[in-house]
Amino acid sequence: MSVMLGACAGCGSSGPLGAMVATALQFFAASQCLLSEPYPKQADVANGSSFDFIIVGGGTGGSALAARLAERHQFQVLLVEAGGDPPVEGIIPGFRSVLKESPYDWNFTTIDDGFSSQGLAGHHEKQPRGKMLGGSGTINDMVYARGYPTDYNEWADIVGDSWNWTNVLPYFMKTEHMTDRKIADNEELMKLHGVDGEIEVSGAATYDKSTIKFLKAFEELGLEIVDDMTNPHKIGAGRFSHTIRDGRRDSTLTAMLNKVQTGNLHVLKDTFVTKILIENDTAVGIQAFLNDKEYYFYADKEVIVTAGTFNTAKLLMLSGIGPKDHLEEVGIDVVQDLPVGENLHDHVMVLYFLATESGTCSYNESTKLFEVIKYLHDATGALSYSDSMGAYLPQNADTPNLPYFAMYPTCVPVGQLTVDACTTAIGYTAENCAKIVAENAYSEIIPLPVVLLKPKSRGMVRLASTNPLDDPMIYSGTFDNEEDLEGFPEAVKFALSLVNTTYFKEMGTRIIDLTPEECKKLSELDMIKCHVVKFATSAWHSVGTAALGGVLDAQLRVRGLAALRVADASVMPRVVRGNTNAPVVMIAEKAARFIKDAYGLDNEIP
Structure with missing residues (x-):
């Protein structure tokens, strides 16, 4: 649904449209310096080399941790990443969706469970994950969210007070450079934000027309408009802050890893780690493939896995760390019997679609080419920022400022969707996508996700085989606990009531009915639940497969083993109420x- 770099509608045509495309291409050819990044060079290290620390995975957590450890000149650090450098699209905020289902994505999907997500193509949920430096932090929507104090206090109940809200907040602030004016100009809000960190957290350069309309509609429905969507004391509807700097994506890669110039950080790209080497219950190194050759690298101090919720679980199990029964089933010698791969869960998202008369979306097909030119000229315009918004609903009146459901409406201009784009972006069947595309031929489309933020259901990750090249088997567990369905009818009805607000009613806004026939025979509440089960998908915030308190101790060390830690989204025992990128940065800072501390080095955070 984003403008795609290289999309050539109009290329070769005559008239103004063809001229605009030609001009855009000329600007692109001349602007490679503008769109370049000083990514780390490929390290030249010999097979069998030793380092103090080996970090497996150069995504959000790995990039941050490598940069922090490299600050200490006495540490020799090896960072190993399965992918390479991001392409140009990874820099431009407006192209945030185009790398999904590309070679820069692991392209994971869940296993068909015969129950949930049966309305999706292949009866499975897409699970895009970045396969490049920056990882999923290079393909995400750059939303800056933290979750809420209750989330971290739940962690503390499981594993100890070092993970409560009071003790994690300084590690959010450490990396944060807050410039979003609606927050930065508020002295009270700024008590919870940092200004000296590496990653810029900014506000939109301009406000999209659609965002303004959505906020007014939610206010009409009774939600308070809030300036800071990370405010732990007040929820409602508002604009998110985003990790964007000067019209470019900002992340632990661009703001931290790319800035390391100490000479003690060695980065191996396109290097696929297949096993953690363990001797006498101690991690001593890794086995990896590089240029189709097998390599061994050794860690004098520690190995830290930051490969993400799915690949971390897979690598640990390939190394003999996981559930004894499963490892024996696939033929792997058990090194440590731990619940690796268990506790998988994610925010559960169900998309609804509204059709409305033209006038709500900020941009259309005729303006997007101009926006490409503007961005390539001076990194401004619609491609240089994000003005996404959200609306939070509490679970009940007893917790009015603790979100339980979220809604994230967007706007698709007339004629922009195709069946292929729809099936790729959201995973719907071609039949259902055709219904949406038919409406889009003459109407704007409002995708309206309704998202459960605190699911009780749990899935799992398992090995498909002992072949490290096989994708992990991902069992989503969506609605494994029926209690997760209970709140959906009320949340869905609230979201769809947008059509009855003043502006959207005037625009003739209507619901596109995709409800399966078998659901229509049921009562209203059961019909909504039936629809939700059929169309449930991931919000791409999966966590928990190497959880604190189960697989890990309070300092992120793998239980029963020495010199082995994990520092990515897999460590979250329970998912936070919000996007998971900023919490992963915090986890890396804690790591x-x-x-x-383990090696007697001072740190400025007490």
Whole structure:
């Protein structure tokens, strides 16, 4: 649904449209310096080399942790990433969706469970994950969210007070450079934000017309408009802050890893780690493939896995760390019997679609080419920022400022959707996508996700075989606990009531009915639940497969083993109420602190 770099509608045509495309291409050819990044060079290291620390996975957590450890000149750090450098699209905020289902994506999907998501193509949920430096932080929507104090206090109940809200907040602030004016100009809000960190957290350069309309509609429905969507004391509807700097994506890769110039950080790209080497219950190194050759690298101090919720679980199990029964079933010697791969869960998202008269979307087909030119000229315009918004609903009146459901409406201009784009972006069947595309031929489309933020259901990750090249088997467990369905009818009805607000009613807004026939025979509440089960999908925030308190101790160390830690989304025992990128940065900062403490090094955060 985003403008795609290289999309050539109008290429070769005559008239103004063809001229605009030609001009855009000329600007692109001349602007490679503008769109380049100083990514780390490929390390030249010999097979069998030793380092103090080996970090497996150069995504959000790995990039941050490598940069922090490299601050200490006495540490030799090896960072190993299965992918390479991001393409140009990874820099431009407006192209945030185009790398999904590309070679820069692991392209994971869940296993068909015969129950949930049966309305989706292949009866499975898409699970895009970045396969490049920056990882999923290079393909995400750049939303800056933290979750809420209750989320971290739940972690503390499981694993200890070092993970409660009071003790994690300084690690959010450490990396944060807040410039979003609606927050930065508020002295009270700024008590919870940082200004000296590496990653810029900014506000939109301009406000999209659609965002303004959505906010007014939610206010009409009784939600308070809030300036800071990370405010732990007040929820409602508002604009998100985003990790964007000067019209470019900002992340632990661009703001931290790319800035390391100490000479003690060695980065191996396009290097696929297949096993953690363990001797006498101690991690001593890794086995990896590079240029179709097998390599061994050794860690004098520690191996830290930051490969993400799915690949971390897979690598640990390939290394003999996981559930004894499963490892024996696939023929792997058990090194440590731990619940690796268990506790998988995610925010559960169900998309509804509204059709409305033209006038709500900020941009259309005729303006997007101009926006490409504007961005390539001076990194401004619609492609340089994001103005996404959300609306939070509490679970009940007893917790009015604790979100339980979220809604994230967007706007698709007339004629922009195709069946292929629809099936790729959201995973719907061609039949259902054709219904949406038919409406889009003459109407704007409002995708309206309704998202459960605190699911009780749990799935799992398992090995498909002992072949490290096989994708992990991902069992979503969506609605494994029926209690997760209970709140959906009320949340869905609230979301769809947008059509009855003043502006959207005037625009003739209507619901596109995709409800399966078998659901229509039921009562209203059961019909909504039936629809939700059929169309449930991931919000791409999966966590929990190497959880604190189960697989890990309070300092992110794998239980029963020495010199092995994990520092990515897999460590979350329970998912936070919000996007998971910023919490993963916090986790990496905590890991750096634990490691520096272990080796007697001071740190500025007490």
